[in-house]
Ligand SMILES: NC(=O)C1=CN([C@@H]2O[C@H](COP(=O)(O)OP(=O)(O)OC[C@H]3O[C@@H](n4cnc5c(N)ncnc54)[C@H](O)[C@@H]3O)[C@@H](O)[C@H]2O)[C@@H](O)CC1
């Protein structure tokens with residue numbers, strides 16, 4: 126598990142360190158980190174460093190200072206460095222002087238910058254960092270565009286410029302980085318807009334002890350593996366937690382098959398199904414005990430409710446029955462919509478161990494969704510009194526007590542019909558096994574995304590489209606992987 130801190134928290138943590146270290150020492154540390162990663166990229170991409178060409182796009186603030194100092198370090202290693210100054214009168218004075226001392230080239234015009242970029246091996250994006258507001262301005266946009274058009278890789282200094290460091294939302298023009306070097310702490314952009322950043326290297330600049338507990342956490346394979354429920358010698362099919370699935374309808378029997386099958390593949394023990402797709406579920410999964418109604422289902426330790434359920438009165442009654450059982454509940458899809466339209470159902474869900482798993486459209490039916498997806502999920506969790514898993518390329522899980530995690534998917538192959546039904550089965554099975562809703566949501570999101578990559582073949586290559594049934598079938602391998610990561 127690792128933490129993510131807001132730009133404001135990072136700035137606050139830097140202050141005491143800046144006060145007790147010599148002027149510029151922190152920036153020099155950051156710049157050495159950038160140079161080291163840049164040298165690695167040059168070596169890997171071109172087979173050497175000496176004489177290779179690097180263009181630094183340097184903005185007016187400290188981010189530009191990092192870039193100019195990194196240019197200085199690269200010059201000392203024999204790299205041909207050209208800096209393009211976006212605000213020549215406000216360029217970081219010490220960084221600029223250092224680069225000039227090492228005979229780095231300095232350009233003031235965008236047109237000459239574009240020509241330099243076209244011949245470069247690597248571009249350093251030091252336009253803006255955590256002080257950024259909005260997208261790239263036209264001059265920076267033209268330079269970023271030149272790099273993209275010429276296919277020159279961009280190494281982002283701290284954050285890809287033009288992408289909001291707090292929310293990860295890209296402005297109209299923004300940098301697409303091949304890799305990113307950040308300092309002191311990872312920021313939200315690195316997990317909310319991971320595909321914009323590429324692989325992120327964290328450079329220690331000594332602010333760690335000054336940071337508060339992380340407001341957002343990211344699970345790693347071993348965290349998930351360590352919590353995944355496995356049967357012990359004394360267990361039987363009941364003791365591990367039985368999950369009930371109330372999903373599917375005459376129109377959507379497939380949702381029932383995907384959700385209950387995913388539950389069967391996620392934990393050992395037992396899955397019960399209750400609903401109008403009992404025949405389809407039995408045919409696909411003979412091990413699942415299927416009945417027509419929640420009342421007939423027998424005892425369970427948690428319910429999954431919602432996928433393909435329908436939003437009519439019958440759906441509302443099923444959701445009400447499940448909430449009244451006093452057990453952990455995973456409410457997805459139509460169940461989320463029903464919570465949006467039925468205030469009394471929202472009241473029954475409040476302060477119960479409930480995990481809701483909306484996509485953006487469903488989320489907007491129960492709470493306000495702004496560009497700040499993390500804050501939106503946190504507010505919704507606090508207001509509704511349930512744990513909220515907001516789906517997307519970066520999945521957010523926020524508990525009413527404020528605990529928040531983000532899971533960046535490794536690819537976008539999960540954007541396929543029915544994959545959400547698979548997620549609900551996984552998370553419901555974990556609830557039944559006793560995980561609290563926050564951990565159940567986080568572990569399920571992790572394994573679900575991994576199963577998509579495995580199903581798509583993205584684990585060993587670029588991958589190919591993967592239907593939700595293949596994501597479901599890849600769950601066992603994804604679970605084995607996270608369990609193997611536990612040392
Ligand atoms: N304080 C320090 O000593 C350290 C700072 N660090 C660096 O400093 C950065 C933060 O520096 P600053 O607070 O100076 O802020 P930035 O350098 O991120 O950005 C602020 C500057 O960019 C301009 N600007 C804002 N939005 C823009 C846009 N969309 N397009 C073009 N220009 C824009 C502003 O007018 C301002 O001059 C970090 O991201 C990191 O790279 C690191 O060197 C670590 C140490």
Ligand SMILES: Nc1ncnc2c1ncn2[C@@H]1O[C@H](COP(=O)(O)OP(=O)(O)O)[C@@H](O)[C@H]1O
Nearest residue numbers: 484516517518534537539540542543544545546
């Ligand atoms: N672009 C994307 N990148 C990664 N994961 C995505 C992307 N789009 C959707 N997903 C994931 O795919 C699943 C889709 O769920 P959902 O929208 O409920 O679909 P359905 O109702 O068809 O099952 C969620 O787990 C979501 O996080």
Ligand SMILES: [K+]
Nearest residue numbers: 250253282284
């Ligand atoms: K940057």
